Amino acid sequence: MTGSQASRITYTLESSLDSVNRVEQTAEQMAKKAGIDEDEVFRIAMAVREAAVNAVLHGNSYDPEKRITASFENTGESLVIRIADQGKGLDPETLPDPLAPENLLRGSGRGIFLIRSFMDEVHFKQLHPGTELTLIKHLGTAQTGS
Amino acid sequence: MSMKVNTRQVDGITILDLSGRITLGEGSVQLRDAVRDLLAKGSKLILLNLADVNYIDSSGIGELVSAYTTVRNQGGELKLLNLTKKVHDLLQITKLYTVFDVKDDEASAIASYARA
Numbered sequence: 478m479t480g481s482q483a484s485r486i487t488y489t490l491e492s493s494l495d496s497v498n499r500v501e502q503t504a505e506q507m508a509k510k511a512g513i514d515e516d517e518v519f520r521i522a523m524a525v526r527e528a529a530v531n532a533v534l535h536g537n538s539y540d541p542e543k544r545i546t547a548s549f550e551n552t553g554e555s556l557v558i559r560i561a562d563q564g565k566g567l568d569p570e571t572l573p574d575p576l577a578p579e580n581l582l583r584g585s586g587r588g589i590f591l592i593r594s595f596m597d598e599v600h601f602k603q604l605h606p607g608t609e610l611t612l613i614k615h616l617g618t619a620q621t622g623s
Numbered sequence: 624m625s626m627k628v629n630t631r632q633v634d635g636i637t638i639l640d641l642s643g644r645i646t647l648g649e650g651s652v653q654l655r656d657a658v659r660d661l662l663a664k665g666s667k668l669i670l671l672n673l674a675d676v677n678y679i680d681s682s683g684i685g686e687l688v689s690a691y692t693t694v695r696n697q698g699g700e701l702k703l704l705n706l707t708k709k710v711h712d713l714l715q716i717t718k719l720y721t722v723f724d725v726k727d728d729e730a731s732a733i734a735s736y737a738r739a
Contacts, residue, residue, distance in 0.1 A: 526680055530647055530680070530681070582691075582722070583685070584685040586685075590717070591716070594716055
């Protein structure tokens with residue numbers, strides 16, 4: 478299901494890896510269209526991919542009955558991407574620090590860290606049920622690649 | 624877009640030439656299986672050539688870490704060769720660059736392994 482409002486595009490997708498790839502590709506196309514340089518496009522697309530992986534894998538646990546919602550908006554000042562799941566909810570305060578020495582050799586737990594590293598703003602919103610992540614990249618800095 | 628794995632032996636070292644993406648559901652499982660197969664055959668000195676790996680996500684990074692610890696726990700050594708700039712930057716950000724033994728020349732990488 479697809480809807481649009483002004484420059485916002487919203488997809489409601491199955492909890493699958495195909496959806497993750499689609500969301501990543503949409504973010505990449507959006508960032509390129511906004512005139513963002515290649516390295517920054519890579520970071521934005523990766524952050525969005527990680528958010529989608531989080532929603533599909535940790536949020537919805539690949540449940541075929543649950544959907545993820547991804548919306549993409551270029552406000553003129555920022556790229557705003559929202560990814561929502563229908564899972565149990567995520568408390569970002571409880572996530573272990575992947576850079577802590579005791580966590581460095583863990584095989585997982587770096588997704589949210591990478592999202593925060595690559596985006597200018599990351600916001601968590603608890604839904605009932607689920608979690609919505611809002612990822613924001615300000616265009617002023619991204620377009621110059623600084 | 625899945626990852627390809629080519630295996631070769633050089634002076635007792637097993638080199639895995641990886642190409643493509645190491646991501647959740649794509650290259651991650653292939654990498655895990657490839658390393659597991661090598662360990663099962665007794666090949667514990669492993670060099671991962673990442674020259675043609677153009678993309679890796681957090682799942683792929685986690686798989687590299689798991690491969691590293693699995694090989695090390697079995698008394699072997701796993702090193703990385705020829706990182707692309709993107710993979711290099713990701714390992715820097717995640718503070719893993721100093722955890723892995725990273726090489727940029729195959730011959731010196733081969734020579735660096737401690738052999739029995």
